[in-house]
Amino acid sequence: MSRSNIWLWSAAVLTYAFLYIPLAIVVLYSFNDSRLNAEWVGFTLSWYKALFNNTEMLAAARNSLIIAVCASFSATLLGTMAGLAIHRYKLRVLPVLVFTPVAMPEILLGVSLLLFFLQVLNLTLGMVSIIIAHTTFCIGFVAIIVRARLQGMDESIFEAARDLGASPWQTFRLVTLPLIMPAVVAGALMSFTLSIDDFVITFFTKGVGEPILPIQIYTMIKVAVTPEVNAISTLLMLLTLVMIIVAFQLEARASARTMSRNEAGK
Amino acid sequence: MIKEGAKDARLARFLVGGPPLLFLLIFFVAPSLIMILTSFRFPGEFGGLAPVTPEDTAAGEYGLTPEAYQFFFSDILYAEIFLKSFVIASTTTLICLIMAYPLAMLIARSKKRFRNLMVLLVVLPFASNFLIRIYAWMIILGPESGLSHFINAILGVFGIAPVTLLFSPFAVLVGMVYVHLPFMVLPLYTNLEKHDPSLLDAAQDLGANSWQRFWSVTWPLSLPGVFSGSALVFIPVLGMFAVPEILGGTGDILIGNLIKDQFLGTRDWPFGSVLSIMLTLAVLSVAGLATWFSRFAAGQRA
Numbered sequence: 001m002s003r004s005n006i007w008l009w010s011a012a013v014l015t016y017a018f019l020y021i022p023l024a025i026v027v028l029y030s031f032n033d034s035r036l037n038a039e040w041v042g043f044t045l046s047w048y049k050a051l052f053n054n055t056e057m058l059a060a061a062r063n064s065l066i067i068a069v070c071a072s073f074s075a076t077l078l079g080t081m082a083g084l085a086i087h088r089y090k091l092r093v094l095p096v097l098v099f100t101p102v103a104m105p106e107i108l109l110g111v112s113l114l115l116f117f118l119q120v121l122n123l124t125l126g127m128v129s130i131i132i133a134h135t136t137f138c139i140g141f142v143a144i145i146v147r148a149r150l151q152g153m154d155e156s157i158f159e160a161a162r163d164l165g166a167s168p169w170q171t172f173r174l175v176t177l178p179l180i181m182p183a184v185v186a187g188a189l190m191s192f193t194l195s196i197d198d199f200v201i202t203f204f205t206k207g208v209g210e211p212i213l214p215i216q217i218y219t220m221i222k223v224a225v226t227p228e229v230n231a232i233s234t235l236l237m238l239l240t241l242v243m244i245i246v247a248f249q250l251e252a253r254a255s256a257r258t259m260s261r262n263e264a265g266k
Numbered sequence: 267m268i269k270e271g272a273k274d275a276r277l278a279r280f281l282v283g284g285p286p287l288l289f290l291l292i293f294f295v296a297p298s299l300i301m302i303l304t305s306f307r308f309p310g311e312f313g314g315l316a317p318v319t320p321e322d323t324a325a326g327e328y329g330l331t332p333e334a335y336q337f338f339f340s341d342i343l344y345a346e347i348f349l350k351s352f353v354i355a356s357t358t359t360l361i362c363l364i365m366a367y368p369l370a371m372l373i374a375r376s377k378k379r380f381r382n383l384m385v386l387l388v389v390l391p392f393a394s395n396f397l398i399r400i401y402a403w404m405i406i407l408g409p410e411s412g413l414s415h416f417i418n419a420i421l422g423v424f425g426i427a428p429v430t431l432l433f434s435p436f437a438v439l440v441g442m443v444y445v446h447l448p449f450m451v452l453p454l455y456t457n458l459e460k461h462d463p464s465l466l467d468a469a470q471d472l473g474a475n476s477w478q479r480f481w482s483v484t485w486p487l488s489l490p491g492v493f494s495g496s497a498l499v500f501i502p503v504l505g506m507f508a509v510p511e512i513l514g515g516t517g518d519i520l521i522g523n524l525i526k527d528q529f530l531g532t533r534d535w536p537f538g539s540v541l542s543i544m545l546t547l548a549v550l551s552v553a554g555l556a557t558w559f560s561r562f563a564a565g566q567r568a
Binding site for chain 2 (some may be wrong): 007008010011012015016018019020021022023025026036039077078079081082084085088089090091093094097098100101103104105106107108109111112113114115116119120132133134135140143167168170193197199200214215216217221222225229233236237240241244248
């Protein structure tokens with residue numbers, strides 16, 4: 001190993017440590033038998049028990065799940081359409097509208113939607129306003145993923161389908177959709193995690209009625225920190241981890257299938 | 267037949283592109299326009315807005331006014347907060363760059379089958395909840411934490427009074443770096459991965475040492491990645507309010523906190539809109555500069 005490589009490795013190990021140690025501490029203290037996140041006292045599951053007896057937290061988790069399912073469904077639908085349209089047609093306005101919300105500081109979207117909901121729609125803030133807000137910023141992420149998949153594909157497949165007499169709808173249903181399916185699923189999973197994790201936009205578009213998970217966590221952090229926060233954090237990390245692994249497996253299996261099909265075609 | 271095909275294509279284009287376009291016109295463009303309009307209105311007596319038309323006789327003020335803009339430019343305090351946000355954003359970007367560059371270089375030089383795993387390991391913490399990642403630093407920097415005890419013990423040896431790490435500008439900076447680091451690693455890696463290793467071999471054959479090889483080959487070639495990573499870190503930091511709110515002290519107020527207060531605290535919507543518009547302008551100029559620089563860097567190479 002050369003000297004510059006040793007430098008690179010030590011810098012990289014430090015960066016990885018910087019990324020992982022904080023999260024490891026959160027997980028570790030969720031099992032700690034002490035109210036303070038200061039030193040290790042002993043193993044306990046009581047913070048998890050307290051969490052499952054916390055009805056408001058459970059309601060918040062349920063609400064956040066409903067929001068994430070609805071928002072990721074509509075964002076996947078609209079985002080896939082946007083990705084297809086941007087790839088296929090030379091559009092000028094749509095790409096700007098789709099990608100700007102992704103690049104902007106979240107607070108700007110949150111604040112402008114707050115003004116819009118209250119002034120124009122006269123909407124009582126709540127689950128519906130949050131679902132709309134989450135859909136707005138998730139569309140861009142789905143569109144990016146779907147477009148990237150389309151860009152990597154051979155255009156002649158679609159031409160072949162058309163030459164064989166397939167209508168645009170048939171081409172879409174029988175050729176395009178199966179090919180972009182991994183990207184659509186990845187986009188849906190990504191929107192789901194973005195929605196369930198989002199704090200800033202939720203903070204501005206939430207109502208007073210229903211508890212929402214990130215808002216509950218925020219209140220707990222601001223008002224009274226107990227290791228219950230660590231317990232809910234650990235569970236959320238586990239959920240995201242599972243979703244990422246599922247997305248990866250799907251993607252790997254899909255690309256393996258595409259490859260074997262290509263092999264068979266030869 | 268051909269004509270029908272063209273008609274079909276137009277219909278398909280309308281059906282595929284129409285719904286997302288309509289949705290974003292309503293829920294992205296319209297709210298932005300409403301915000302611009304709001305910035306020219308009078309604040310209501312109890313928060314919210316005063317009417318535009320004088321039909322409500324009870325209302326004292328109505329119509330449109332540049333008052334909120336005048337207010338913004340009349341007090342140096344707001345310029346200072348914008349400046350402070352820029353300083354924090356630049357410092358965060360610089361630290362992220364220094365931490366991310368060696369890692370991105372290492373990933374780009376690793377064997378192909380390890381690369382995806384190493385990238386995944388960078389993204390994975392990023393998938394955990396944003397608030398949890400900030401909360402983790404509350405624990406680490408807290409007054410009873412091991413790190414605090416350790417640092418204060420060392421300071422004590424030199425006779426320096428103990429410091430509090432949490433609720434300080436330092437804590438804000440650490441949190442900002444932690445939350446945004448992956449945004450820097452990914453574009454850098456994507457850029458560095460494309461470099462042709464034979465360029466470095468050529469430089470070595472010409473007698474350049476590893477330091478010279480880095481500064482005259484790798485670094486200039488990586489500038490587009492550096493600029494896009496910097497924009498991806500700088501822009502969200504500029505609008506961040508949660509990190510200063512949770513990890514910072516009362517004095518560590520940034521643009522984001524100011525905006526949040528106008529909408530959820532003092533409820534001065536017109537002034538909050540002015541602040542948001544100023545933030546938008548700042549973001550646009552930063553994004554424009556980054557695009558220009560990376561084009562310039564790419565153009566110089568050609």
